[in-house]
Amino acid sequence: MSVLRERVTVVWLGLIVATCVTTWGLSKELFSPSVAVIGIFTIAAVKVSYVMLDFMELRHAPIPVRAAFQAWPVVVAAMILGFWFATP
Amino acid sequence: MAIHAEPAISTVRNVSPFRTDYTTWKVLAWTGPVFLFAVFVLWGIVAHNMPPFPPSATPEEVKAHFHDFRLPLLIALSICVTMTAFYMSWSVAVARVMERVEGPGGLLSKLEMMGGTITCAPVMVTLAIWLTAAHEVNNLTPGIMHMLYWMGWLLFDLAYFVTSLQIAAISIVFMRDTRAKKLVPEPVIWWGWVTFASFFAVSAIPFVTTGPLAFNGVISFWIAFFTWFFWIPSLSYFIIKAVDRIKAEDEAAGRVDA
Amino acid sequence: MSTLSRPGTVTTSRAVPRRLPGVDGVWVAIGADAVIFAILFGSFMQARLHNPAVFEASRHTLNSSLGGIDTLILLTSSWSVALGIQALKRDLVDRAPRYLLGGVLTGLMFMVSKSIEYFEKFTQGIAPATNDFYMWYFTLTGIHLLHVVFGTSLLSYLWIRSRRRAYSSLQRVVPECVASYWHLVDLLWVVIFPLLYLQKAA
Numbered sequence: 282m283s284v285l286r287e288r289v290t291v292v293w294l295g296l297i298v299a300t301c302v303t304t305w306g307l308s309k310e311l312f313s314p315s316v317a318v319i320g321i322f323t324i325a326a327v328k329v330s331y332v333m334l335d336f337m338e339l340r341h342a343p344i345p346v347r348a349a350f351q352a353w354p355v356v357v358a359a360m361i362l363g364f365w366f367a368t369p
Numbered sequence: 370m371a372i373h374a375e376p377a378i379s380t381v382r383n384v385s386p387f388r389t390d391y392t393t394w395k396v397l398a399w400t401g402p403v404f405l406f407a408v409f410v411l412w413g414i415v416a417h418n419m420p421p422f423p424p425s426a427t428p429e430e431v432k433a434h435f436h437d438f439r440l441p442l443l444i445a446l447s448i449c450v451t452m453t454a455f456y457m458s459w460s461v462a463v464a465r466v467m468e469r470v471e472g473p474g475g476l477l478s479k480l481e482m483m484g485g486t487i488t489c490a491p492v493m494v495t496l497a498i499w500l501t502a503a504h505e506v507n508n509l510t511p512g513i514m515h516m517l518y519w520m521g522w523l524l525f526d527l528a529y530f531v532t533s534l535q536i537a538a539i540s541i542v543f544m545r546d547t548r549a550k551k552l553v554p555e556p557v558i559w560w561g562w563v564t565f566a567s568f569f570a571v572s573a574i575p576f577v578t579t580g581p582l583a584f585n586g587v588i589s590f591w592i593a594f595f596t597w598f599f600w601i602p603s604l605s606y607f608i609i610k611a612v613d614r615i616k617a618e619d620e621a622a623g624r625v626d627a
Numbered sequence: 628m629s630t631l632s633r634p635g636t637v638t639t640s641r642a643v644p645r646r647l648p649g650v651d652g653v654w655v656a657i658g659a660d661a662v663i664f665a666i667l668f669g670s671f672m673q674a675r676l677h678n679p680a681v682f683e684a685s686r687h688t689l690n691s692s693l694g695g696i697d698t699l700i701l702l703t704s705s706w707s708v709a710l711g712i713q714a715l716k717r718d719l720v721d722r723a724p725r726y727l728l729g730g731v732l733t734g735l736m737f738m739v740s741k742s743i744e745y746f747e748k749f750t751q752g753i754a755p756a757t758n759d760f761y762m763w764y765f766t767l768t769g770i771h772l773l774h775v776v777f778g779t780s781l782l783s784y785l786w787i788r789s790r791r792r793a794y795s796s797l798q799r800v801v802p803e804c805v806a807s808y809w810h811l812v813d814l815l816w817v818v819i820f821p822l823l824y825l826q827k828a829a
Contacts, residue, residue: 282714282719284710287713289709289710292706293703293705297702297703300698300699303695303825304691304695304698307825308691308827314829318826322821325818325821328814328817332702332705333810336706336708337648337810337811338648341645342647343646343647344645346647349658350658354818356665360668361672361826364672364675369829555651558652559653559655560656560659563655563660563663579762580755580759580763580766581667581763582762587666587670592666
């Protein structure tokens with residue numbers, strides 16, 4: 282088993298890069314608050330999705346369970362953004 | 370319903386010369402949902418506890434609340450004190466089903482029965498404290514009213530571990546059921562563990578009066594109570610069905626006095 | 628599974644049938660925990676709706692770089708544990724322990740980082756009761772931290788047992804359950820971090 286060739290390693294690298302982008306990139310003053318917030322939570326939802334599909338192995342889970350879990354990041358991100366835009 | 374395989378080790382011995390009273394057993398199992406209905410409708414809705422009157426309320430506000438709702442409180446709380454006994458009767462039915470997995474006189478079924486029975490104590494005493502507060506509202510100072518309100522919540526909430534032990538005993542025993550189709554399915558067992566975990570947050574209530582951990586907050590009230598509220602009827606459904614399944618197993622095995 | 632649904636179409640049956648890692652029941656607990664946290668996130672946003680200025684001002688006192696590092700730590704932890712499960716699936720029984728240990732050590736790193744963060748807050752005179760934002764900050768990160776402590780304890784147990792070769796491709800139900808729980812702990816932080824630390828006001 283070569284660690285570098287494992288799918289989970291590729292996914293991990295992507296997650297690390299995404300984290301750096303949101304923590305030290307998107308949060309900077311360069312971006313307007315709404316762009317930053319949409320970007321940050323969309324990326325978070327994508328990250329959660331990859332953790333679910335490839336770390337939790339839901340990619341190979343029964344479809345109903347996979348669908349239910351994959352709905353979570355979508356619903357959570359939509360809820361947070363919905364509240365954000367409703368907040369003065 | 371199909372007859373399922375006997376447990377690998379036969380745990381049923383002829384311990385009684387009397388027939389098993391499946392009917393009473395089932396009636397007792399039904400008292401669980403009856404308890405929940407009573408608490409939800411009477412304490413929850415009629416007595417204005419969903420959500421509860423806030424912990425941040427001043428003594429004057431507490432007195433005013435009990436004064437304004439005195440009659441519904443007297444009615445709802447008094448009936449609720451009485452009907453809390455159904456949680457005990459339900460626990461006895463659950464314990465007897467557990468014994469069919471664990472063996473007669475098993476440790477965890479005893480723990481469950483004790484846990485369910487003792488749970489009635491803080492519930493009944495709390496409801497009686499609030500009933501007293503409502504009854505005596507015109508004779509008591511705001512300070513005393515505030516104290517009675519808090520005394521109820523501190524007792525009601527912080528005694529949670531008695532119920533936690535009941536839930537843990539149930540989850541452990543039914544997890545060990547060797548039947549091909551367990552008497553209580555895994556999701557309900559695991560929901561028991563979710564409920565068990567959710568109770569611990571309630572330990573925060575003496576220290577906060579606002580926010581999610583306050584006794585009216587999203588964690589200490591909505592999540593902690595509703596996980597338990599969902600667990601009672603879902604477990605009850607399978608306990609009631611279990612009595613029928615056990616009866617069928619007994620008949621198939623020619624056991625008259627199990 | 629049928630291989631032909633209609634003339635002209637071909638459905639291939641899966642080489643590996645769909646399954647959930649570990650026992651089915653643990654996914655009920657994982658799902659419930661995820662839903663409960665989603666409710667808490669919504670509750671937080673509702674509290675923020677009523678007090679955006681206080682929330683924004685308090686947010687600025689949080690160390691987002693430290694929070695970002697915490698995210699990197701937990702993602703790495705999940706990766707390590709996932710590698711451990713892959714090793715078990717391939718019966719590389721002697722390699723699994725090091726990956727599980729990686730999970731334990733990164734879990735401990737997260738706990739240390741959080742402790743430092745909390746200590747900093749306390750020395751600045753900030754406590755849960757300071758305002759609504761901090762109540763939520765300590766509650767959300769605190770309950771998450773309890774999950775990390777619990778998960779790290781489970782991983783430690785797995786590490787010890789794996790060194791005694793208790794697990795293999797045929798005996799991996801317990802590691803899979805723990806791993807699945809650990810990934811939940813990771814993904815919850817992936818949302819908690821931006822929610823508390825990065826979410827700037829409009």
